[in-house]
Amino acid sequence: MGFIKEFKEFAMRGSVVDLAVGVVIGGAFGKIVTSLVDDIIMPPIGFITGGIDFSDMKYVLTAGDEANKIKEVAINYGNFINIVIQFLIVAFCIFLVIKGLNSLKRKDEPAPAAAPAPTKEETLLTEIRDILKNK
Secondary structure, eight states: OHHHHHHHHHHTSHHHHHHHHHHHHHHHHHHHHHHIIIIIIHHHHHHHTTSOOGGGOOEEEEOOBTTTTBOOEEEOHHHHHHHHHHHHHHHHHHHHHHHHHHHHSOOOOOOOOOOOOOOHHHHHHHHHHHHHHHO
16 A cells, blocks of 8 residues: 555656646647648748758668669658757747746845844843843
8 A cells, every 4th residue: 555655646746747747748849840840941941942852851872672672771861950950949949938937937036135233232232131131
């Protein structure tokens, strides 16, 4: 029974639930960014570069032969370029979200200044008060 109770406490801890929500939202956000890059950003870049589609760019090491069922071996650097662009867009979006959250976050109020040390007169009066109180 102790193991089940311990697991339940672990699973219901706020940080674990927050992490699970973050993973699910991150997965959905990844799909949005992939669509943004593939469907909106890359076509104009391809148009500007003369119709180059990065996803089809590759360096063929061994040509494929369909008749002999030999698969092509290639380095798909165009796909890598797309992934790097996606990463930069995600990083920029996260930067904007964090910057927005920080601007909405209430500014930390400065800690109150420590009370000044008592003057000599205050110290003497306190000592006199304590002596009179003890009599």
